[in-house]
Amino acid sequence: MASSRGGSKIKELSAERIDKSFAASLKAHKTPEKLYLIEKNNKSNPPEVIISFPASGVFNDWYSKTTFGETEIDLKLFRSLKSIGNNEAAKVNQFFLQRFKDILAKSTLEEEVERAMKKKKQIVFAGHSSGGPVAILAALWALVNFPTTKFPDRIPPICITFGSPLVGNHIFSHATRRENWTDHFFHFVMRYDIVPRILLAPLSSFDQKFETVAQLLDPKSKSFMNESSLGRIASTSDFYFEVMSNATTVTRHAACRLMGTTEATLETIANFVPLSPYRPFGTYIFCTTSGNEGKQIVMKNPDAILQVMYFCAQISSEEETEEVPFKSLRQHLTYLAELVKNFGKQNVVYLDQLENLPLSEHTTSGGDIATINIALNDLGLSTRARLCIQAAAALEERKTNNEKSMLQKIAAVEDRMKALDSYRETRGHQKKGYYDAFKDQLDPEDFQANVQRLELAGVWDEIIEKLLNYELPEELEGNEDWKNIGTKFRRLVEPLDIANYYRHSRNRDGRVYMAKGGRPKRYRYTQRWLEHFEKRDEGGYSESCFWAEVEDLCHDPDKPFDDVKEKVEALEGFISKWHEKGEVGKDVFLGDSTFVKWWKTLPTHHKEQSCIRSLVEV
Structure with missing residues (x-):
């Protein structure tokens, strides 16, 4: 009162x-x-x-x-x-x-x-x-x-x-x-x-x-x-x-x-x-x-x-x-x-x-x-x-009620998060890894992971739209628990979105995932959320979407190395840093992963001096 x-x-x-x-x-x-x-x-x-x-x-x-x-x-x-x-x-x-x-x-x-x-x-x-x-x-x-x-x-x-x-x-x-x-x-x-x-x-x-x-x-x-x-x-x-x-x-x-x-x-x-x-x-x-x-x-x-x-x-x-x-x-x-x-x-x-x-x-x-x-x-x-x-x-009351509703929806799909986490762990022990297994879609478990991906994406699309339209409390953006939930979701699900994007060849005609209109708002938003909390500069690809950069480099194999050298070195630097922080899984470096296959095609003199040489299975 x-x-x-x-x-x-x-x-x-x-x-x-x-x-x-x-x-x-x-x-x-x-x-x-x-x-x-x-x-x-x-x-x-x-x-x-x-x-x-x-x-x-x-x-x-x-x-x-x-x-x-x-x-x-x-x-x-x-x-x-x-x-x-x-x-x-x-x-x-x-x-x-x-x-x-x-x-x-x-x-x-x-x-x-x-x-x-x-x-x-x-x-x-x-x-x-x-x-x-x-x-x-x-x-x-x-x-x-x-x-x-x-x-x-x-x-x-x-x-x-x-x-x-x-x-x-x-x-x-x-x-x-x-x-x-x-x-x-x-x-x-x-x-x-x-x-x-x-x-x-x-x-x-x-x-x-x-x-x-x-x-x-x-x-x-x-x-x-x-x-x-x-x-x-x-x-x-x-x-x-x-x-x-x-x-x-x-x-x-x-x-x-x-x-x-x-x-x-x-x-x-x-x-x-x-x-x-x-x-x-x-x-x-x-x-x-x-x-x-x-x-x-x-x-x-x-x-x-x-x-x-x-x-x-x-x-x-x-x-x-x-x-x-x-x-x-x-x-x-x-x-x-x-x-x-x-x-x-x-x-x-x-x-x-x-x-x-x-x-x-x-x-x-x-x-x-x-x-x-x-x-x-x-x-x-x-x-x-x-x-x-x-x-x-x-x-203000509607905003608070909207937040409660979104929390209930997140709780309702918590089992999907756990299932995807288990799927990532299982695929991480195989030769291809999480990203490539999902991209190939060879087993029933891959299909089920896709269903879970879509359900989680739907919930977060709703959350992001409400945030963009100022229909949730302003304090929510400053809430560390919400930031952590969003970061966990992004790191777990975005690699699957990227795999799905390139599996269906949506990059044809030069439409890359990271371009405007490619990467969904649910990931751009949650990445900026983390960057804001950590007072980091915005932009670029993050630990959850570096696969898109790898795919783009893979799809342009005839480009002279000197033309992409700066981009490759920047990517390797990020991967090294993310690995130290535990923000990328070990399955990234498995022998049959898209990343390792691409990296092995790089010039020998570059690989020998690369900062991630010791991480890649050779």
């Missing part, structure tokens, strides 16, 4: 840490010529280092060269920020990415972070306004590039932002959930603050009439973060309505997908009007004000957060038509007073199980439900908003 217990369940946060992080962020604003500021507190336990980043650019700058300013993340710096299944890099805001890369290149940030890690200090990356996305990217960079394998005793860094614009797309959010980084990122958002919502609108929405609004967010302007300048901004209402009208299309489209429905008009609009790619990620803390007290609503479901970002900033009455647009900018400047005053008290509400939220704002139940309902009312969440939140929760 959602809860309203007092005290912070978020152990990384305290009123003092929030206070210091926000103060550091404001201090960074005042020195925009400095790339970042570092404040150290050796008296805290553990010792703390706050790295804060100033705001940069104006919102027109945030869009760079595209409609929404998005670009692919640099995987050399952020190798984990991608979809493993679709092999697609996350998209992030180009301006903020370049800002961070410039900081990394022109400063000693890397040395500072490494030094703090080695000294087991708690690093806090902080940023307010457009300093927030840079703090986010810095924290992600630190998580990716300073893993526990290199720094086993390090304290994971955290990131605290205040009124930060969105920074990445759905793959960005997916990848951070897969890596279990949600609890490392805390984004404070005042109920009406418009800045976290700006990038839901395209660049074409803004023109010169919003220049005075832009100056409020431009660190080079005299009006920057100046609350007294608000009264002179005539275009406040137009700016608010422009952003929110675009947010309407984005969130309604997202809500329809959550509910599994479509609105014909909305789909038509989406085909012609580009939708913002940006989505929330991490832990969001929505802040409301009510008299002398406020509430802070903590959420982690990114789909639900997007809906709340939209609905809580809505105008609910005519009286609010002038008031809310003004608040939407004013609240961006007034975080400190609200946050430190309220965080960690009885007014912190944690929305854990969103499917149980009360749908009516007039719910009269007592206890936690009443407290939660008051908080939802403070956010101005209507019944429609609550239904959208519940739809987000229902999607």
Whole structure:
């Protein structure tokens, strides 16, 4: 059930840490010529280092060269920020990415972070306004590039932002959930603050009439973060309505997908009007004000957060038509007073199980439900908003149920895996071995192995399709047990798929197995899965598909050795390494195997110097 217990369940946060992080962020604003500021507190336990980043650019700058300013993340710096299944890099805001890369290149940030890690200090990356996305990217960079394998005793860094614009797309959010980084990122958002919502609108929405609004967010302007300048901004209402009208299309489209429905008009609009790619990620803390007290609503479901970002900033009455647009900018400047005053008290509400939220704002139940309902009312969440939140929760439940169903299917075909394992062991003691016996299909056992191969492939095809369509929990991709199951399946079954491929001469007309469209997704995916876990480079053939490379070399015997020498030596190097790790069976080196027959045809001078000479039966 959602809860309203007092005290912070978020152990990384305290009123003092929030206070210091926000103060550091404001201090960074005042020195925009400095790339970042570092404040150290050796008296805290553990010792703390706050790295804060100033705001940069104006919102027109945030869009760079595209409609929404998005670009692919640099995987050399952020190798984990991608979809493993679709092999697609996350998209992030180009301006903020370049800002961070410039900081990394022109400063000693890397040395500072490494030094703090080695000294087991708690690093806090902080940023307010457009300093927030840079703090986010810095924290992600630190998580990716300073893993526990290199720094086993390090304290994971955290990131605290205040009124930060969105920074990445759905793959960005997916990848951070897969890596279990949600609890490392805390984004404070005042109920009406418009800045976290700006990038839901395209660049074409803004023109010169919003220049005075832009100056409020431009660190080079005299009006920057100046609350007294608000009264002179005539275009406040137009700016608010422009952003929110675009947010309407984005969130309604997202809500329809959550509910599994479509609105014909909305789909038509989406085909012609580009939708913002940006989505929330991490832990969001929505802040409301009510008299002398406020509430802070903590959420982690990114789909639900997007809906709340939209609905809580809505105008609910005519009286609010002038008031809310003004608040939407004013609240961006007034975080400190609200946050430190309220965080960690009885007014912190944690929305854990969103499917149980009360749908009516007039719910009269007592206890936690009443407290939660008051908080939802403070956010101005209507019944429609609550239904959208519940739809987000229902999607999470469907993903969890899908995982349970897939595990049941794997358990149901476990006997097929055992039978294939036994088949491999038996054939490994014969002269031809596992691969070649299956390829020849001379015995009833070979036919039965083919039936088992097809059944296992069918189950994994279903699993992979659900992963590719994001119909399974994001955390599943980061689950080592699932990775191990997938790796075992790939190593056991793919050699049989390759044998079947070449047995039926599907390589005719030059259609090799490893080419696009040849190798099934179930193997490409599970190989990338292992490579991601082991932080290895992607691509090429693996221990489960080297047979395809051998077959291709066999089918082109007239090619001069010098033309394939580099490929042959690379293959031999891989085989030697895989043999040392026990990732290829001994039957590969049996006298009548396809591999050994091919290898014996190589020039004598090459064989005599080969790194696998001692492994091959001669």
